[in-house]
Amino acid sequence: MSRRERNQFVKKNQVLELKIEDYAFGGKGIARIHSEEGSFVIFVPNTLPGQLVKAQISKSSKKYAEAKLIDVLEASQDEIQVPYQDIPGAPYIQLPIELQHKYKKESTLSLFKKIGKVENIDALFDEFVTSPNVFHYRNKMEYGFSAIGYDRITKRDKDEFTLGFKRRGVWWMGDDLNKDSGLFDKQMEDHLKNIKQYCIETGLDPWHGPKREGFFRYFVVRKSFKTDELLCNLVTTSPELEKFDLNKFADFLKDIFGKRLAGLLHTINDETGDRTIATSGSLNLVYGKDKIVEQLLGLDFEISMKSFFQTNPKCAEKLYNKVVEYVLEDKTKVDNTVVMDLFCGTGTIGQIVASKSKNAQIIGVDIVASAIEDAEKNAKRNNITGVQFFAADVGKFLTSHPEYENKIKTIILDPARAGIAPKTLQKIINLNADRMVYVSCNPATQARDTELLGAAGYVIKKMSLVDQFPHTAHIETVVLFEKVS
Numbered sequence: 001m002s003r004r005e006r007n008q009f010v011k012k013n014q015v016l017e018l019k020i021e022d023y024a025f026g027g028k029g030i031a032r033i034h035s036e037e038g039s040f041v042i043f044v045p046n047t048l049p050g051q052l053v054k055a056q057i058s059k060s061s062k063k064y065a066e067a068k069l070i071d072v073l074e075a076s077q078d079e080i081q082v083p084y085q086d087i088p089g090a091p092y093i094q095l096p097i098e099l100q101h102k103y104k105k106e107s108t109l110s111l112f113k114k115i116g117k118v119e120n121i122d123a124l125f126d127e128f129v130t131s132p133n134v135f136h137y138r139n140k141m142e143y144g145f146s147a148i149g150y151d152r153i154t155k156r157d158k159d160e161f162t163l164g165f166k167r168r169g170v171w172w173m174g175d176d177l178n179k180d181s182g183l184f185d186k187q188m189e190d191h192l193k194n195i196k197q198y199c200i201e202t203g204l205d206p207w208h209g210p211k212r213e214g215f216f217r218y219f220v221v222r223k224s225f226k227t228d229e230l231l232c233n234l235v236t237t238s239p240e241l242e243k244f245d246l247n248k249f250a251d252f253l254k255d256i257f258g259k260r261l262a263g264l265l266h267t268i269n270d271e272t273g274d275r276t277i278a279t280s281g282s283l284n285l286v287y288g289k290d291k292i293v294e295q296l297l298g299l300d301f302e303i304s305m306k307s308f309f310q311t312n313p314k315c316a317e318k319l320y321n322k323v324v325e326y327v328l329e330d331k332t333k334v335d336n337t338v339v340m341d342l343f344c345g346t347g348t349i350g351q352i353v354a355s356k357s358k359n360a361q362i363i364g365v366d367i368v369a370s371a372i373e374d375a376e377k378n379a380k381r382n383n384i385t386g387v388q389f390f391a392a393d394v395g396k397f398l399t400s401h402p403e404y405e406n407k408i409k410t411i412i413l414d415p416a417r418a419g420i421a422p423k424t425l426q427k428i429i430n431l432n433a434d435r436m437v438y439v440s441c442n443p444a445t446q447a448r449d450t451e452l453l454g455a456a457g458y459v460i461k462k463m464s465l466v467d468q469f470p471h472t473a474h475i476e477t478v479v480l481f482e483k484v485s
């Protein structure tokens, strides 16, 4: 780093005690070092206003620094006791939900002002949609096995068979989940320690990250809120598979969960990379069925282990209601027209719009072929006509279908976290639609796109926030853009 870029306050790797004063978008606590020349900002992810923390500087520039949380030395006065095990996936579970909503709203709107250059965003704000279930809202969890655990007394790693989550920021260290985390299914999580014990007694090893070896890798569970069933997937490597009796493991799970166990799948995953996806590899059905059915807004959706599905289905209903409310606000721009549902996943939004409009033709596009197959099956299952799905990259699809330019009045967009590639966004703008309903799970990329859309004449008419993931920093936005010039 050049001298000019340095600051006089902190150095990289320095460990210091910081009082968290504020909250920035994405779950970063803000600490400040005050001096006569003003205050210097240090962002500390996963911390709360009011906490005193020990943190290590990970990045330091002239204007601000970032630090990694080492320990919380003093709790914030806002924190409350909850009967759940603390996990990295729920860093704000001790903060009352109303305060979580306040921080999420303020930090997201400020992002639209700073990055999206929308000064009057407060006036355009429509609704903060809350999750119907504040706890136990998730329908999927991926638990990892690890041969390295964490000793809470010495605060160091130790050789140990663990089943739970990775420790925050340490890819090779596991931490047991010994009871309900408050996010997923209580019965499953209260029994995870028994599932771990069963696996220990087989004498087979859990995955050792640094050595890249071991038998047990992941235990993935999907839940249906409609049927209350659980679909499990045990992921292992192959070399010692003959020593593990999969049917006996299925019997063990049946004894615990009874009729709730819809099925057990087994995945062989011999990839040795650090970042393997829990469900990659070859999948076989051991017991029961390989799919569960979930219901959203009265429509049934069949979900397999690998397909994308909204993680908080009860809240997804409220999200979809908001999207459909914005789409149908002006029915003249939907009925008897072609509506595009870009980045459509399993086609849920398009199907709901089709079922609530007159003679609208819905075109859904998603890059994942299996999601499109599910979309087609689900449309059939729900007797929905007027929908057409394409497995393609949105940018390529629009290049090969110029006939839609100037023919579309409403576009629905729901891209993945990375947002929309600028070239693809330009092709979407070229369609020259009257309006776009843009759903985003990453308002930072959406705020960036807002500036580009603004340059093309699209202004925000209204925006809502949906708290799909309580106790995390995530927030979903639904924004209605209209073309003014």
Ligand SMILES: C[S@@+](CC[C@H](N)C(=O)[O-])C[C@H]1O[C@@H](n2cnc3c(N)ncnc32)[C@H](O)[C@@H]1O
Pocket (backbone or CB within 6 Å): 308, 309, 310, 343, 344, 345, 346, 347, 348, 349, 365, 366, 367, 368, 371, 392, 393, 394, 395, 414, 415, 416, 441
């Ligand atoms: C947030 S999900 C959409 C969810 C969907 N609207 C639903 O409610 O089920 C984002 C989707 O974008 C898709 N995707 C990512 N990049 C893409 C691309 N370049 N072209 C088309 N689809 C893409 C992903 O496969 C994923 O299904």
